[in-house]
Each structure stands twice: as C-alpha cells, then as structure tokens.
Amino acid sequence: MCQVNTDPMKSRQGYVQVVVPPSIITKETSTDMVVREASNVTLTCKATGYPEPYVMWRREDGKNINYNGESVNVVDGEVLHIVKISRLHMGAYLCIASNGVPPSVSKRVSLRVQFPPMLSIPNQLEGAYIGQDVTLECHTEAYPNSINYWTTERGDMIVSGNSVSGEKYEAISTDSGYNKYMMLKIRNVSLKDFGSYKCVAQNSLGGTDGVIKLDEIPAPSTTSTTQSPYHATSPHKNGRNSNKKSRQRPFDYEVEEWRNPDYGRDYGPASMRPPGEVPDVQSPGVSHRAQFVLHLSLSLLSLLLPAIRR
Structure with a gap:
C-alpha cells in the first residue's frame, strides 16, 4: 500500500x-x-x-x-x-x-x-525335393524374452553348422519388442531330412512349442517336353525326290511336297495340313499348274477308254 x-x-x-x-x-x-x-x-x-x-x-x-x-x-x-x-x-x-x-x-x-511364451506357425506343412534348400518359419511372443531353439523329430537340438561338410542348418532369430521371428534354413535336403521339426520357446513363466512337418515332393523335370518335328517325305516313292527330306515344321503339322514323278520338277510351294488328313486337290496349297495337269490327264483318260473297249 x-x-x-x-x-x-x-x-x-x-x-x-x-x-x-x-x-x-x-x-x-x-x-x-x-x-x-x-x-x-x-x-x-x-x-x-x-x-x-x-x-x-x-x-x-x-x-x-x-x-x-x-x-x-x-x-x-x-x-x-x-x-x-x-x-x-x-x-x-x-x-x-x-x-x-x-x-x-x-x-x-x-x-x-x-506373460508366458506364445507362438504361431505360418505353414505347418512344408514340401521340398531332394537337393533343394528349404526354410521353416515360426513366430513367438514372450516377456521376459524367451530362449528359442529348434529340435528334430527325435528331440535333438539343432545347432547352426552341425554338418560334416559345410553348414547343413542355419538358425536365425530376429527380435522386435516382445515378438521374435524364428527361421530354420535346411540346405541340400536329403532323405533323412524329411520328417517333423519343432520350434521351442521358453522363459521363466513357462514354455511352448510348435511342429512343422517337412514332406518330400517330386523334383521338377529337367528333360524337354517338346516333341521332335515330323520329317515328311515325298508321297511318290518312285520319283527322283523320294529320298529327299522335307523342311522341318512344328510337330502339330505335316508337310507334303507335291512333285511331278516323271520330271522331278516342283509345282508350287509345299502344302501344310494337319496330320492324318487326305490332301484336297482344291486346297490352296496346290498350284494352279498342278490342278491343270491333273484335269488334263483325266480328260485324256476319258477319251481313250472308248477306244480301248472297242
């Protein structure tokens, strides 16, 4: 104040x-x-x-x-x-x-x-062929952090690199908070590798495990499935070109070459038709010159038949 x-x-x-x-x-x-x-x-x-x-x-x-x-x-x-x-x-x-x-x-x-461990398995059944590399996956949650490992069907613990020649197994574990991602890679799968595998998680509050079965599947075929192409020859066995191989075409078509049996001369391009069908003289694959010769031969034959009969 x-x-x-x-x-x-x-x-x-x-x-x-x-x-x-x-x-x-x-x-x-x-x-x-x-x-x-x-x-x-x-x-x-x-x-x-x-x-x-x-x-x-x-x-x-x-x-x-x-x-x-x-x-x-x-x-x-x-x-x-x-x-x-x-x-x-x-x-x-x-x-x-x-x-x-x-x-x-x-x-x-x-x-x-x-909380005690809990786990989930994305694929409980895996398939592989002999000689393939395969990977098994397992997801766990636990706190305190759990001790995680893999075992075989017989209960043997799997340790990375326990192979006589090189590393047969590779066990990888990745942490993210209370989540843990487990992965077991099996290299060069053989017959004895097929069976059940178990992923195990344990902490002070308890433990849990899950089973993954590895089955054998057929190996992919390495042989070619493409059929050999047809090798079509001239339909005239007595002609000059009877032993000559035609040009190759895809297996679903047959190639025929129309030739004159007397002179060995070609009449137009080779015709292409599905296998087993009888060639049609009117088909576009036969040249007009070949059709003319065929019709001329038939006409001469019809004129000579009456004289022969007499």
Missing part, C-alpha cells in the same frame, strides 16, 4: 501474484513397473506449481491407450488406472504437467507386462 498522510489520508493498494512453473513430486509419482498380464495397474503422478498444474498421461510412442474399453490418445488426471492389462499396454508412458508457465515438465514411466 502506498499512503500519503494528508487530511484526509490518501492511499493506493497494489497486488503482487507470484507464478511458479510446474514441478513433479518424485516421491509421489509412480516409477517403472513390471506386472503380470491380466492384473490391474494404477499409475500416479503428482505435481506442484502456481497456478495448479494440469496433469495428463500419454504413450511415449504416440499410440493410443486402450482405456476402459476405449482407444484414447490422452488420459486426463493424475491417476492412470488400467483394468486387466495386456501385452498391448506394454511400453513407456509420459506424465506431463503444465500450468501455462513455461516450461512444462514430464516424467517417464516404463510399464512391462509379463
């Missing part, structure tokens, strides 16, 4: 408001948690500041939160209560406090959900 001692006294009052940026109270805020799947989980976050901070929860990776049956991006309030938590809730959560006075603050809480 500013005061002037006059008669009457004069004064003026002023008000000072002190703002305080938010601050998270560590002792009253949840820390990293590891819980069993299907249990209930409560995360708490406390903050101070002036004005009173606004507190909210969200996932660090930006994904939505399955909260009370709804998929939401942000949960308002100091308490995040999840009923029947699942592996889908696993991840890092951020508690964010703000009150309009910069800077805003946040606290990271890691939430881990434990």
